[in-house]
Amino acid sequence: MILVTGAAGFIGSAVVWSLNQRGITDLILADSFGKTDKWKNLRGLKFTEFVDRGDLFDALETAEWAKDIKAVVHMGACADTTQADVDFLMTWNYEYSRILCEWSLANNARFIYASSAAVYGDGALGFSDKDELTPKLRPLNAYGFSKWLFDMWVLEHKLQDKVAGLRFFNVFGPNEYHKARMASVILHAYPQARDTNKVRLFESHRSDFKHGEQRRDFIHIAEVLTGIKFLLDKPTVNGIFNLGTGTPHTYNQLAENVFKALGKRTNIEYFPMPEDLRNRYQYETCADMTKFYAAGLPKFTDRFGEFVQSYVRDYMDKGGKYLADV
Template identity: 30%
Template structure:
């Protein structure tokens, strides 16, 4: 009897498409789903899939479609699920709150219910460094409080962790939450600073630098994140602790001005910086304590921004060209 495929949600997304490619490269059968919504250009998502995982079976399906999800689970009978689909973005949550309730809360419950009733043995799901909010101090460890989020997006991700914990302890669903720290790389999200800044500098457009540049981020390269996702997937929790949460970050926060300088060097031209005050919902600093992930499945990020950001700039130049 053939092994059931790994189900990857958000498979046309930045992390999802890279995860699909990595799973296929090691010989796993993969089926994905994605709604191809218009939070950013759906054509980028289609191009991303065509470039990274063209042979992947990716179904167009929304997390709120309970009947469609149930039919997919009945067809595939997956025993492992990598749930990366979500409405992302801190600033977007200020203007489009219902998108987060639909996808990140109702959609997450739909996935939990199906995993519970269809015999899924391990659910790996995306959380976010945003959950740390105002209550944590760098380096952020998984033992710190997450009950003071700075945005609705962060609140929904913290809620996901609570929901998964509940299902794990009530129903024995083994679940692993991954708190991603500012993931970047080729084929990344166009609403995030690495692509926004790279495209603007290449085109000679000004960039907005928030909090007057006094920000530090734990930028984590996509290949390191994918290694962490696959590591977590291969190490499900034990019965006595059915739900676990891990930080996946680079453990090396970078000053925003240094981040911009690396982009300038790769682009071969200076940035036109427009300094702005702090944006609502943003965090001044993020820094991951990754000791728990290192001990559990050998997570050890290796890519510094001096290596990763030039690849982003080169990809932007190649993909966007005159549209940069």
């Protein structure tokens, strides 16, 4: 039995889909739907039971299935990087994670959790996932702080040899459609390129980066699933790991691949970044994958262009939104 939290969200629902593809359906899903469309991510998927995230801890104490849980894939969190309610973030990103981790350890269940590249702040200290660097990191926003705080809790309680954390970089792909403004730039660029033959990108407000040359370590959801599957299959591999590709690409390259997939000429318009984002904006991210590769994860090759174009051609341009659509 595997418990997946955030199970209706982007990465969580992809994990459920991936497990189903392997014939694994003995799953407990935890999440809350609110007024979003993320419930659609679960259509066609097979699982044993769904539990509201607010009722999960009670269920873990009373439900018959709780004793059969062998692994917890904890993807549940508030992932809004602009969320200003720090108490809300502390409740759902820190306290919830801490309680679930303690339950997992007490019940001999594998614990895999979602951290974030947001912990690295402006990247001034680099993007190494070495444990000794973590206390020195300075996240730029409250979301990143909440993720950093849980990483610190793991380290301070010397649990890095007992649990596995994944610092996700810039994930994109099917099942992200409910995320609205928090969805990938690729998702937002596609309708612009399709309908207006133009893609709008932020200007750079730093002299060392030209417009559109801000760089991100974009990672496709299929690559993320490879990392999570590796940890599920290798329960002795523990620690806090980066999960990116190790190869950053620019937003200009992103737009170029969207246009290429549509068979159109590249046409990019740059516009000023909102004032409130300028001091919280990461100009470059690039995962140092040394530690995860040393633990045995097969090395990723650079498939950025292929994945972007496939996302456009095989999903969005055919009206598809979900992994199960192809």
